[in-house]
Amino acid sequence: MTAPAVQPRAFPGQRALSRRGVLFGGLCLCCLPTLGRAAEFFTTEEVGPGIFVRKGLIVDATADNADAIANIGFIVGKTGVLVTESGGSLADGQWLRAEIAKRTQKPITHVVLTHVHPDHVFGAGAFEQDKPVFIGHAKLTEALSARGEFYRKRLIDLLGEARTGPVVYPTMTVADTAEVDLGDRRLTFTAHGPAHTTSDLSMIDSGSGLLFPADLLFVNRIPSLDGSLKGWLTEAARLKAMGPSRAVPGHGPVTVDLAPALADLTGYLTALRDGTRAAIAKDVSIEKAVDTVARDQRDKWALFDTYNGRNVTVAYQELEWE
Amino acid sequence: MTFRIGKTLSSLALGLALATTALTPVAWAAGASDTDQERAARWHEIATSIFGDRPIAQTDSLVKIDAPVRALDAALVPITLTMPNDGQIKAVSLIIDDNPAPYAAKFEFGPAADPAELKLRVRVNNYTDMHAVVETQDGKLYEAKQFVKASGGCSAPMGMSDEEAMKGMGDMRMKFAESQPGKPVEATLMVRHPNFSGMQMNQVTRDYTPARYIDKLTVSAGNQKVFTLTGDISIASNPVINFAFKPDGKPIQVAASDNQGGHWQHSFTPPSPTN
Ligand SMILES: [Zn+2]
Numbered sequence: 001m002t003a004p005a006v007q008p009r010a011f012p013g014q015r016a017l018s019r020r021g022v023l024f025g026g027l028c029l030c031c032l033p034t035l036g037r038a039a040e041f042f043t044t045e046e047v048g049p050g051i052f053v054r055k056g057l058i059v060d061a062t063a064d065n066a067d068a069i070a071n072i073g074f075i076v077g078k079t080g081v082l083v084t085e086s087g088g089s090l091a092d093g094q095w096l097r098a099e100i101a102k103r104t105q106k107p108i109t110h111v112v113l114t115h116v117h118p119d120h121v122f123g124a125g126a127f128e129q130d131k132p133v134f135i136g137h138a139k140l141t142e143a144l145s146a147r148g149e150f151y152r153k154r155l156i157d158l159l160g161e162a163r164t165g166p167v168v169y170p171t172m173t174v175a176d177t178a179e180v181d182l183g184d185r186r187l188t189f190t191a192h193g194p195a196h197t198t199s200d201l202s203m204i205d206s207g208s209g210l211l212f213p214a215d216l217l218f219v220n221r222i223p224s225l226d227g228s229l230k231g232w233l234t235e236a237a238r239l240k241a242m243g244p245s246r247a248v249p250g251h252g253p254v255t256v257d258l259a260p261a262l263a264d265l266t267g268y269l270t271a272l273r274d275g276t277r278a279a280i281a282k283d284v285s286i287e288k289a290v291d292t293v294a295r296d297q298r299d300k301w302a303l304f305d306t307y308n309g310r311n312v313t314v315a316y317q318e319l320e321w322e
Numbered sequence: 323m324t325f326r327i328g329k330t331l332s333s334l335a336l337g338l339a340l341a342t343t344a345l346t347p348v349a350w351a352a353g354a355s356d357t358d359q360e361r362a363a364r365w366h367e368i369a370t371s372i373f374g375d376r377p378i379a380q381t382d383s384l385v386k387i388d389a390p391v392r393a394l395d396a397a398l399v400p401i402t403l404t405m406p407n408d409g410q411i412k413a414v415s416l417i418i419d420d421n422p423a424p425y426a427a428k429f430e431f432g433p434a435a436d437p438a439e440l441k442l443r444v445r446v447n448n449y450t451d452m453h454a455v456v457e458t459q460d461g462k463l464y465e466a467k468q469f470v471k472a473s474g475g476c477s478a479p480m481g482m483s484d485e486e487a488m489k490g491m492g493d494m495r496m497k498f499a500e501s502q503p504g505k506p507v508e509a510t511l512m513v514r515h516p517n518f519s520g521m522q523m524n525q526v527t528r529d530y531t532p533a534r535y536i537d538k539l540t541v542s543a544g545n546q547k548v549f550t551l552t553g554d555i556s557i558a559s560n561p562v563i564n565f566a567f568k569p570d571g572k573p574i575q576v577a578a579s580d581n582q583g584g585h586w587q588h589s590f591t592p593p594s595p596t597n
Contacts, residue, residue: 146479146523198482283499283510285441285564287390287400309394317398317560320512
């Protein structure tokens, strides 16, 4: 990707949809939970047996897109439905819940809260009525306690209270690994050390072999650093060692080959690490470093100009104490 | 976290010595939409509270503020203050008008100082004017201004627990840039300290972590003072300060204290100048 896809229409794979195609199986759009105009372009894709994923927009949250910027979806098992990611707002979660209802009548038994970021947790409120198990990293509760209301207020400024939804806490936490059995398939969870954030949880589906690394894997959209740069490189190596060949990234296409996607990710993180270290060693100040570090990665990532400087700021603080 | 108290200074904790009461989370009902007149009126009120009736003249030569127009990270906004180094600057104050405690920092220079360039990192809670006010040796005041777009910097949660954030509190490092004999030496002082703003939520108790910040930091070269910094909650966590000093071969002494009685002292030996 050479330029940031800033228009909701611009994401690939959706352009060919006919007018009929966007009518969501005959339902008129005006009856659907409101996602803003962007909803017209949304659909879930079956990426594996019983696995449905909606591609998030490669843009930042706006009033129009209801923060529907992450890849979200669900897995239909024999005993029930597991939501792999809930969405970026109550509106986004409601949209996903309506999608599920179109595919299956099975109960929604599990909702995964992959990490603390708002585009991954604010959809959870839409599923509270289903009384599912909310699964999260052992550190997610404290991270949500610290940041949940802060994020919520900012989202309310953007979307209004009704479309934002509550902060939902995990009811099942994973400190190391855990398993959930859906009857005909098992989901294995891994709680990761500080990486993208301090509460990253990944999952592998035994039915398809697909890895769900959430935001431990960004594709096309520039990774955003909010945990530990060195830790992220460690956890990326760990994902690779887990051995799956295909993955559903937190942002980017609905599925990718894991090895090359991880290579791109670690390519950026390594450039960020090495460039920041070099800047610190040469006494280049933080405000200069934000404009110089990892520039050679600029053409490879959407939203580079929005996030790279911030990533350098975070990396600088981590690495200056080395 | 917006705690609206209206546009009056009466209940505002100004920060520094003027913050006589325990700091409570307050913020201006200010924002992006304020007019220039409103901002100017607010600055007048703040300036009067800090400097009394003393006149403050505009300057573009005695101090200059460099700050990003739009902050990438509101909890860490790098600021550079540039001043003449001919000995006429006695002190410089940094005021972030729309922060809950606007008076962010005051540097008072000693004989070993070279105030030409001073860098620090601050939190910015709102779209705000930022003012630098210098006092010259003859007691006159001059101000410079810069507008910064940022929000939430004071209440932005840290990415870790309070306990982790306090790990190694009081540790310090100092880096010295290469220098020529007889010339001022540039140095970077790093201090491990969370500088809790009092507006950040504790992750376990879900209560506000009480403000705990470096309130006094003195740097000396031998027996000669470089500067004394009086700080407040607007200084970013793990404070980093770039400054320059006139070396006399003796170690650099740093003494820091925080508002909860913490006290730390470190000594650093600058490398001898390379010829
Ligand atoms: Zn994320």
